[in-house]
Amino acid sequence: xxxxxxxxxxxxxxxxxxxxxxWISDGKLAAAVSNGGGLGIISAMNANAEYLxxxxxxxxxxxDRPFGVxxxxxSPFAGxxxxxxxxxxxxVVTTGAGNPSKFMPMWREAGIKxxxxxxxxxxxxxxxxxxxxxxxxEGGESGGHVGELTTMVxxxxxxxxxxxPVLAAxxxxxxxxxxxxxxxxxxxxxxxxxxxxxxECGVHPNYKKKVLKANDIxxxxxxxxxxxxxxxxxxxxxxxxxKAEYNSQISDEELEAMGRGALYRAAVEGDEKTGDFLAGQIxxxxxxxxPAAEIIRxxxxxxxxxxxxxGQWLL
Ligand code: TUI
Numbered sequence: 001x002x003x004x005x006x007x008x009x010x011x012x013x014x015x016x017x018x019x020x021x022x023w024i025s026d027g028k029l030a031a032a033v034s035n036g037g038g039l040g041i042i043s044a045m046n047a048n049a050e051y052l053x054x055x056x057x058x059x060x061x062x063x064d065r066p067f068g069v070x071x072x073x074x075s076p077f078a079g080x081x082x083x084x085x086x087x088x089x090x091x092v093v094t095t096g097a098g099n100p101s102k103f104m105p106m107w108r109e110a111g112i113k114x115x116x117x118x119x120x121x122x123x124x125x126x127x128x129x130x131x132x133x134x135x136x137x138e139g140g141e142s143g144g145h146v147g148e149l150t151t152m153v154x155x156x157x158x159x160x161x162x163x164x165p166v167l168a169a170x171x172x173x174x175x176x177x178x179x180x181x182x183x184x185x186x187x188x189x190x191x192x193x194x195x196x197x198x199x200e201c202g203v204h205p206n207y208k209k210k211v212l213k214a215n216d217i218x219x220x221x222x223x224x225x226x227x228x229x230x231x232x233x234x235x236x237x238x239x240x241x242x243k244a245e246y247n248s249q250i251s252d253e254e255l256e257a258m259g260r261g262a263l264y265r266a267a268v269e270g271d272e273k274t275g276d277f278l279a280g281q282i283x284x285x286x287x288x289x290x291p292a293a294e295i296i297r298x299x300x301x302x303x304x305x306x307x308x309x310x311g312q313w314l315l
Contacts, residue, residue, distance in 0.1 A: 001304070002014070002015070002300055002303060002304055002307075003015075004165075004182075004187035004188060005165055005187050006134065006165050006167065006187045006188035009113070009133065009134065009165065010039060010066055010091065010092065010113065011066055011091075012034075012037060012038060012039050012065070012066065013037030013038075014036075014037045014038050014296050014300050015167075015187060015188035015189065016033075016038040016039070016178075016188065016189050016190070016191060016296055016299070016300075017038065017039045017041055017068070017094070017115075017136070017167060017169075017188065017189070017190040017191070018030065018033040018038060018039070018040050018041050018190075018191060018192070018195045018292070019041065019070075019142075019169065019190050019191060019192030019195070020041045020042065020043035020044075020045075020068075020069075020070020020072075020094060020096065021043055021143075021144070021192050021195075021196070021278070022043050022045035022046065022072065022144070022263055022267075022278075023043075023045060023203075023263055023264055023267035023268060024043065024196065024201065024202075024203045024207075024267050025040075025041055025042055025043040025070065025195075026042060026043075026055050026058070026202060027042055027054075027055035027056065027057070027058030027059035027060075027062065028058060028059075028062065028200055028202060029195065029198065029200050029201050029202065029292065030042045030055075030059050030063075030067045030068075031058075031059045031062035031063040031067065031200075032062075032198065032199075032200035032291070032292040032293065033067075033195065033198075033292045033296070034059075034063045034065040034066065034067045035062070035063050035065060035292075035293065036291075036292045036293030036294075036295075036296045036297070037293070037296055037297075038292075038296050039066065039067060039068055039091075039092060040059070040063070040067045040068070040292075041067065041068040041069065041070050041092075041094060042055045042056065042059060042067065042068070042069050042070065043069075043070045043072070044069055044070060044071050044072065044075065044077070044081040044085075045070075045072055045075065046072065046075045046076065046077065047075075047077065047081070048077045048080060048081070049077065049080040049081050049083070049084040052069065052081050052084050052085070053084060053088070056069070056084075056088050056090065066091035066092065067090065067091060067092070068090060068091060068092030068093060068094055068115075069081075069085045069088075069090045069092070069093055069094075070093075070094045070095070070096060071085065071093060071094070071095050071096075071100070071103070072095075072096050072097050073095055073096065073097050073098030073099070073100060074097045074098055074145075074228070078103075082103040082106065082107070083106070085107065085110075085112065086106050086107055086109075086110040086112065087110075089110050089111060089112065090112060091112070091113065092112065092113045092114075092115055093107050093112050093113075093114050093115070094114075094115050094116065094117060094136065094190075095114070095116045095117060096116075096117040096138075096145065097145050097228070099123065099126065099127075100114065100116050100127065100130075101126065101127070101130045104127075104130045104131050104132070105131075108131050113133040113134070114127075114131065114132050114133060115132060115133055115134045115135065115136060115167070116132055116135060116136065117135075117136040117138050117169065117190075118135055118136065118137060118138070118158065119137075119138055119139075119140075119146070119147025119148070119149065119154070120147060120149070120154075121154075121157050121158055121161045124137065124158045124161055124162050124166075125161055125162060128162045128163065128164050132164060133164065133165075134164050134165040134166065134167060134188075135158060135162060135164055135165075135166055135167070136166075136167040136168075136169050136190050137151070137154045137155045137158040137159075137166055137167070137168055137169065137186070138151070138154070138169040138170050138190070139151025139152065139153075139154050139155070139168075139169070139170030139171060140170060140221075140229075140231070141170040141171030141231075141280055141281040141282065142169055142170035142171065142192060142193075142231065142280045142281075143192055143193055143219070143231050143232065143278040143279040143280040143283075144192075144230060144231060144278045145228050145229070145230055146170075146221060146229055146230065146231050150170070150171075151168055151169070151170040151171050151172070151181070151184075152184070154170075155168045155181065155184040155185060155186055156184045156185050159184065159185030159186070160185075165187045165188065166185060166186050166187065166188075167186055167187070167188040167189055167190050168181035168184060168186035168188075168189050168190070169189065169190035169191070169192075170280065171280060171281055171282050172189045172190075172191055172282065173191065173193060173194045173280075173282035173285045173286055174194075174285060174299055174302055175298070175299050175300065175301065175302020175303035175304070175305065175306055176302065176303075176306055177189070177282070178299055178300065178302075178303035178306075179303045179306035179307050179310070182303075182307065183310070191299075192280060193211065193279050193280040193282050193283050193286055194282070194286050194295055194299075195292060195295065196208060196211050196279065196286070197211055197212060197286055197288070197289045197290070198289070198290065198291065198292040198295060199289060199290065199291045199292070200291065200292050201292075203267050204266070204267060204268060204269065204270030205270065206266075206270030206271075206272055206275075207266055207267055207270060207275075207277055208289065210233050210235075210272070210277050210279070211233070211277075211279055211283050211286055212286065212287060212288075212289070214233055214279065214283035214284055214286070215284045216281070216284040217284075218233050218234060218279075218283055218284060219231050219232060219233055219234065219279060219280065219281050219283060220232065220234050220238055220242070222238055222241045222242050222245060223241075223245070223259070224245070225245045225252070225255065226245075226252060226255060226256065230259075230276070230278065231278065231279070231280065231281070232276050232277050232278045232279065233277040233278075233279050233283065235272060235273065235275075235277060236272075236273045236274070237262055237273065237274050237275060237276055238276065240258075241255075241258060241259065241276075244258060259276070262274065262275060262276035263275070263276045263278060266278070
């Protein structure tokens with residue numbers, strides 16, 4: 001059995017979070033992960049408080065276990081969904097794509113454990129000071145909006161810089177990844193891409209197909225010019241976007257407009273040409289569809305076996 005301080009902090013069986021994936025991580029997927037012993041997370045993405053309330057209600061109808069809400073700080077609705085999360089007193093709020101400090105007093109007063117995703121040591125230090133209960137150090141191997149650093153170099157540096165528990169994210173898709181993350185100083189992991197193909201994940205079947213088919217070099221990043229690089233599976237959309245980025249005749253506004261709606265077209269409509277299929281580099285290792293609970297059990301069983309042999313080369 002594997003048990004870390006994160007299990008005690010949150011009252012969960014396995015120290016694993018399911019990443020908050022926009023248009024994908026809904027109340028049903030979050031409940032399945034929480035029922036499987038991890039922490040399911042509903043993505044508030046770019047939706048309003050009404051949408052989030054529906055998903056929280058759905059999740060509560062499917063599980064009695066703790067779950068979280070992910071607030072994407074670049075969302076135009078960040079303020080209203082942040083307030084709703086406080087009113088609903090969800091167990092955990094994770095944040096992404098920015099500095100969550102201004103919302104933290106409100107969440108803490110509501111008794112919520114705030115666990116921001118960070119891509120740098122400076123942001124990890126800042127959120128610890130602001131009262132974060134733990135921090136998720138996310139490397140650029142992950143899907144979606146990514147930072148510059150890899151998980152391998154970010155996790156130990158964050159671990160050295162803060163006193164709160166650290167979770168690792170980015171490039172973790174099996175038990176070896178969990179074991180490695182623990183060796184780097186993490187006491188938990190966050191996984192997105194592997195949960196894309198969970199039975200309970202309602203993403204479009206074309207999205208699942210793309211992840212299952214992906215190989216090691218199937219993903220690429222775009223969006224550097226706009227200051228928010230995004231990792232996705234290579235397709236017509238991603239290639240066209242990258243080309244447009246290098247075209248000085250195209251304004252930043254036009255580029256932003258090109259990206260709008262692309263994730264919806266992938267996740268909901270399954271449009272293989274014009275959709276943006278966000279996924280992490282680990283997609284090359286994600287080869288089978290399973291129930292969420294089985295994914296969790298399998299990953300931790302494998303991690304246990306790997307960790308048991310961790311001392312094999314010691315003399
Ligand atoms: O947020 C994510 N992943 C995401 S957000 C997203 S939606 C989106 N779509 C298009 C463009 C931009 C976003 C899809 N995937 N992961 C967590 C994450 N947070 N990764 C990196 C960061 C981060 C970046 C900067 C956290 C803090 C931060 O602080 C910047 C500052 O100094 O304010």
